[in-house]
Amino acid sequence: MDALTALLNRNSAAKLADPAPQGDDREAIFQAALRAPDHARLRPWRFLTVEGDARLALGEKMAAAALFENAELDSAIHAKQLLAPMRAPLVIIAAAKIVEHPKVPEIEQLLSAGSAVSQMLTAAHALGFAGMWRTGSVSFSRMFMTSIGLAENETIVGFVYLGTAQGRQKTLPELASTDFFEPWSSINS
Numbered sequence: 001m002d003a004l005t006a007l008l009n010r011n012s013a014a015k016l017a018d019p020a021p022q023g024d025d026r027e028a029i030f031q032a033a034l035r036a037p038d039h040a041r042l043r044p045w046r047f048l049t050v051e052g053d054a055r056l057a058l059g060e061k062m063a064a065a066a067l068f069e070n071a072e073l074d075s076a077i078h079a080k081q082l083l084a085p086m087r088a089p090l091v092i093i094a095a096a097k098i099v100e101h102p103k104v105p106e107i108e109q110l111l112s113a114g115s116a117v118s119q120m121l122t123a124a125h126a127l128g129f130a131g132m133w134r135t136g137s138v139s140f141s142r143m144f145m146t147s148i149g150l151a152e153n154e155t156i157v158g159f160v161y162l163g164t165a166q167g168r169q170k171t172l173p174e175l176a177s178t179d180f181f182e183p184w185s186s187i188n189s
Contacts, residue, residue: 050090050092095156
């Protein structure tokens, strides 16, 4: 699939099953992430891959963090957290690794990590796989981040769920670029 077709047709898939990307396909997806815009070549990201039974252990950490953040957590939400990593055969925890830099503010480093996630999803689509980018309240829990081994200067930008799409995909809406892009001139300001 050519790059423009992949960009214009990528869609999130809620239901993912085996197979997950493997071998050369997986490496191509990972390499696509590493080509994200990156001011000063800081490489402000880190990715943790979770699959197999490790997904169950991740779910336990997610549920424990949710309970830590809210002692009155509804049991249905707790159960949902336990099973969240089972949504796909491959889960990638994407983290921004923020460093002090005189020319590259934190926001640029966060956006670079987010761009890496977007490129992974587009590459997966181009290779015939599907994915979804999720966060959720546990993504913002420092207790959770510490429990999975992230350092103080690292923060989650999302969970990337990858696999093979199952069922019918949502229809992509038609969007008019004129609703979002407009000419600007100094005369207008």
